[in-house]
Amino acid sequence: MNLMDYLSARFRRAKDGLREAPLVPGDPLTGHLLRFREDAIGTLEDVASRGGEVVRAPFGPFLTFVISDPEHVQTVLVDRHRDFPKFQIGQRALEQILGGGLLTTDGPRWMRYRRTTQPSFHKRTIDSFDRDFVAAAEHVFHDGLEDVRIDVHEAMMKTALHAVSTTLLSADIAGKEAIVAESLDFILHITRERTLRPSLPRFIPTREHREFLEALERLDEIVYRIIAESRLAQEPSGLVASLSAAEDPETGEKLTTTELRDQLITLFLAGHETTASALSFSIHHLVSHPEIYQEMLEEIDGVLGDRVPTSEDLPKLDLTRRVIEEAMRLHPPAWMMSREVRKDTRLGEYFIPRGSVVIIPPYLMHRNPRFWDEPLRFDPSRFLPEARRSRPRYAYFPFGGGPRLCIGLGFALAEATLVLARVSQRYRFERPAHAEPLRLRTQITLRPESGMTMILRRRGEALEATESVREDGVASPE
Numbered sequence: 336m337n338l339m340d341y342l343s344a345r346f347r348r349a350k351d352g353l354r355e356a357p358l359v360p361g362d363p364l365t366g367h368l369l370r371f372r373e374d375a376i377g378t379l380e381d382v383a384s385r386g387g388e389v390v391r392a393p394f395g396p397f398l399t400f401v402i403s404d405p406e407h408v409q410t411v412l413v414d415r416h417r418d419f420p421k422f423q424i425g426q427r428a429l430e431q432i433l434g435g436g437l438l439t440t441d442g443p444r445w446m447r448y449r450r451t452t453q454p455s456f457h458k459r460t461i462d463s464f465d466r467d468f469v470a471a472a473e474h475v476f477h478d479g480l481e482d483v484r485i486d487v488h489e490a491m492m493k494t495a496l497h498a499v500s501t502t503l504l505s506a507d508i509a510g511k512e513a514i515v516a517e518s519l520d521f522i523l524h525i526t527r528e529r530t531l532r533p534s535l536p537r538f539i540p541t542r543e544h545r546e547f548l549e550a551l552e553r554l555d556e557i558v559y560r561i562i563a564e565s566r567l568a569q570e571p572s573g574l575v576a577s578l579s580a581a582e583d584p585e586t587g588e589k590l591t592t593t594e595l596r597d598q599l600i601t602l603f604l605a606g607h608e609t610t611a612s613a614l615s616f617s618i619h620h621l622v623s624h625p626e627i628y629q630e631m632l633e634e635i636d637g638v639l640g641d642r643v644p645t646s647e648d649l650p651k652l653d654l655t656r657r658v659i660e661e662a663m664r665l666h667p668p669a670w671m672m673s674r675e676v677r678k679d680t681r682l683g684e685y686f687i688p689r690g691s692v693v694i695i696p697p698y699l700m701h702r703n704p705r706f707w708d709e710p711l712r713f714d715p716s717r718f719l720p721e722a723r724r725s726r727p728r729y730a731y732f733p734f735g736g737g738p739r740l741c742i743g744l745g746f747a748l749a750e751a752t753l754v755l756a757r758v759s760q761r762y763r764f765e766r767p768a769h770a771e772p773l774r775l776r777t778q779i780t781l782r783p784e785s786g787m788t789m790i791l792r793r794r795g796e797a798l799e800a801t802e803s804v805r806e807d808g809v810a811s812p813e
């Protein structure tokens with residue numbers, strides 16, 4: 336927003352009799368942007384704490400409003416979502432990877448994709464993935480890992496990648512997991528960098544641009560091969576088949592091969608690191624709270640014994656699920672969302688000019704003492720039905736809300752609960768002596784900065800295994 340826009344916005348505000356949100360000025364040239372690049376969460380915490388429910392703060396060229404009130408979150412995500420489309424700069428950076436998938440499109444094109452893909456995420460379909468989720472857990476946390484030191488986040492990334500590839504793509508990408516994981520990681524890193532600092536135009540062949548394209552090509556090669564194999568299969572299965580056959584209920588149109596590729600890469604990307612982080616942070620909190628850990632293990636033993644969990648067990652694994660929900664409160668994988676302001680509007684008594692940006696950080700809302708007693712305390716009982724009802728709806732929104740609500744919500748909760756239950760039947764995690772304190776990394780998703788080292792201890796006798804044992808190199812002897 337330039338000076339003329341700013342002056343004209345001030346005039347329009349005065350005309351509407353609205354107030355200006357408290358300003359937290361930053362550096363005269365860059366606002367809070369440089370600090371945000373170094374410490375995104377610390378910067379937002381600081382900015383929000385120096386104002387009220389809506390705070391005005393410059394971030395580079397953008398006049399930005401940081402929101403800390405659940406009603407305003409509901410206004411932005413749900414009630415007046417048309418006035419607050421997704422923030423284009425973030426969208427454009429992601430578009431280079433995802434093309435025109437569900438995450439990166441807006442308006443009628445997004446609506447067509449959402450109508451077409453939504454039925455593939457029906458509860459019945461998700462329930463049918465239970466064996467795949469359990470197999471993914473067994474694939475990584477296989478027998479024979481007792482007393483080894485393990486990077487929990489790396490192991491959960493492998494688990495989630497395995498789960499997402501077998502369910503979405505209906506293909507075992509064995510041997511290619513490292514390629515996919517490294518390519519995705521590199522692509523995400525560059526994408527975040529590009530949204531936060533100016534970069535040379537893409538046609539200039541810098542090393543970074545070349546490596547970015549190569550990583551993308553490696554990923555595309557795998558996805559296009561899977562689409563082709565699925566189209567040739569006698570009995571195609573999995574989400575790739577379901578999306579391939581899906582028709583827009585309004586027009587009967589199907590997705591083209593490129594559109595299908597874009598949706599699959601989107602689901603791949605949106606669905607794997609987020610769930611892995613939810614699981615890693617759950618383990619982090621469990622080992623810090625042995626009584627809750629013990630109670631959860633008792634629930635799992637009581638419901639399952641030695642039996643392999645299925646989707647029918649999900650309602651009975653109540654505490655297990657609440658552990659995951661509470662972990663996502665303190666460490667929401669999608670820690671920040673941003674929207675553009677399409678036209679002059681208001682949030683409560685505050686004027687929000689068109690062209691500005693709204694930041695809605697679940698990370699801050701989930702720790703706001705106005706809605707959470709002792710917000711830093713890990714306490715899964717916050718998700719018992721009565722406690723849930725006592726809070727405003729948007730005091731907790733790890734999956735977003737409104738029409739852009741995460742399409743994979745049911746998938747993620749089922750996967751995380753079944754994986755946590757299956758792993759816990761076999762193993763218990765223990766924090767090694769002199770473990771480094773948890774440090775956070777804020778890429779597009781929130782994750783532990785430098786992994787999460789734990790020791791795996793075997794629980795009870797060997798359990799019924801549903802997949803053969805494989806060495807996968809995530810562990811080393813303790």
Ligand code: HEM
Nearest residue numbers: 437605606609610613669672733734735739741742743747
């Ligand atoms: C714990 C795990 C997950 C979390 C915390 C999470 C969180 C979110 C959030 C907050 C949004 C909304 C973003 C916004 O409004 O700006 C979103 C959107 C989305 N998520 Fe997830 N997600 C998770 C797992 C998954 C999974 C497993 C999948 C797919 C299998 C998935 C696919 C998507 C897609 C495609 C969108 C875009 C939907 C649209 O705009 O129509 N997510 N997710």
